[in-house]
Amino acid sequence: MSNSPTTLFDKVWDSHVVRKIADGPDVFFIDRHFIHEVTSPVAFLGLLTRGIGVLSPERTFATADHNTPTINQHLPVEDPLSANQLLQLEKNTAKYGISHWGLGNPKNGIVHVVGPENGITLPGMTIVCGDSHTSTHGAFGAIAFGIGTSEVEMVLSSQCIMQPKPMKMRINVNGVLGKGVTPKDVALYIISKLTTSGATGYFVEYAGDVFEKMSMEGRMTVCNLSIEMGARGGMIAPDQTTFDYIHGRELAPKGADWDKQLAYWKTLKTDASATFDEEITFLASDIEPMITYGTNPGMGMGISKHIPNAVDIEGGVATYEKSLEYMGFAQNDSMIGKKVDYVFIGSCTNGRIEDFRAFASIVKGRKKAEHVTAWVVPGSHVVEAQIREEGIYDILTEAGFALRQPGCSACLAMNDDKIPAGKYAVSTSNRNFEGRQGPGSRTLLASPLVAAAAAITGVVTDPREFL
């Protein structure tokens, strides 16, 4: 071990390098591997074709989430292609002895919700999944990122992938967040400043007062969105908040093992004099509730602002204009007052209990706007149970909202939860790409508070009016 000052990222990365290839990537060991029904079948097929097996089935965890229905989960899945993917996941995991939380299992839910919730995600680990929002798990001080299906096959067969070590960026946000400003707004603000490719090639560490004071759910939301500025992942040094969250979870270490691991976790922080390839600092007081107006997550702004003029933005004017045309918006438009047809709360970004608490804080005692279709989708059965236990279910029902069953749902619209062409959705998910929520759909990314305000008024509304 070297004595020179190192970053949290260096500590975790360097301890997982099995072999360094000269003029090539590192052979990088993976502690935990999550798989789901959409990006794993071809990897299992690859194993068959090559005649190789799964090296460490106990390190891989499967859940079904991407294409699953969010109503009537007790019935057979109607779409034959989705049903086949679910069946393949069940068969493949059974064949190799991999844990599988399929549809109907009480532990089922979105992969990036159930991993932390069950104590699978721990500080100092390396975690991958065939899903770019695997960056979520970085909230625990893990190195976590999304991989392609060829790499899923690598992890299954050798528990390693080949990765060049990314550069390091630290993003500090200091100060106190204003009323109605949530972790989602912090992330959308950072992305709007860095653009959708501003952190490509980097792995990010988030630091500063704002993240230190943030809950684990909030930290997961922030780390989840790291990929939307191009970063491979983002991480936050583990602290007492992290340890308290993990303690007692089903698969978390217990007894003497807990004490041993905790001692290690406490060493996982960036040394005071360690340096980064890039360091950026923002002020919490500059951030207001955010909303996006374009077709990538970098096209966001404070909800009280006006859509920027093409001449004031970085990048190609043609691409910018194409984006606004798709959205049916014009330069200098205000977003406040724009009609909203759909509201979606859920996803691996904002599908945890705190998100539904926030949503309920605004809809409580009010009524959903009649013309708005709202999809309220918990991230897991555990979150669903919490919603009921805490009385949020009753608040939602009285306000005219129905609670659906867990899954990725309208975030990527692989199931039937599709926003129709031309319609506007305020969505707590992570991507506003063209057609992301259904062919022709128009997405406005925002926090659960902004989503709640829009669901009540039927138009884009500053949530601070309700707080």
Place this chain on the structure above:
Amino acid sequence: MAYDSFNILKSSAVPLPIENVDTDQIIPARFLKATERTGFGDNLFRDWRYDKNDAPKADFVLNNPTYSGKILVGGKNFGSGSSREHAAWAIYDYGFRCVVSSFFADIFRGNAINVGVLPVQVSPEFLHEIFTAIEADPKAELEVSLPEQKITIVSTGAFENFAINGYKKNNLLNGFDDIDYLQAMKSEISAFAVNR
């Protein structure tokens, strides 16, 4: 051996001068339901290529017979968003073997190499030169030499060198892949895993 080897590719190119082309555009999520790696080319750029009645959109470049070739030239930040390798499969399955851009998203870049599509990153200025050359002559050829790590606009002779690490270069030249490499070092990995 997982894919064709790549050496020198000389071909006309298809221009797509749009920035931030995300993998949801390359292959929309509703087409990710296959359990085998075939047929994705039909749905490459599905919603830019076809209207809601599945009729080809005349103004999209893949529907314009003027342009063809094994090289796709895209704007800055190509392949952002979802990690779906299906995006690289769709590009490969359609017949492209190389994507040129001034900037690639990380995961897409890795996925492309892993399926045998060479991502060639050039300067914004050279990207502009390529678009200009194709605009002047849609049949303008590009020559991509992996051994020399060099991309040339054949008509003008203008060229630029591109970066690729030696390990990946060797893989592509020979059609090897990472799984071959990792299988050969399994005992080393198992020894490493004991303490983890």
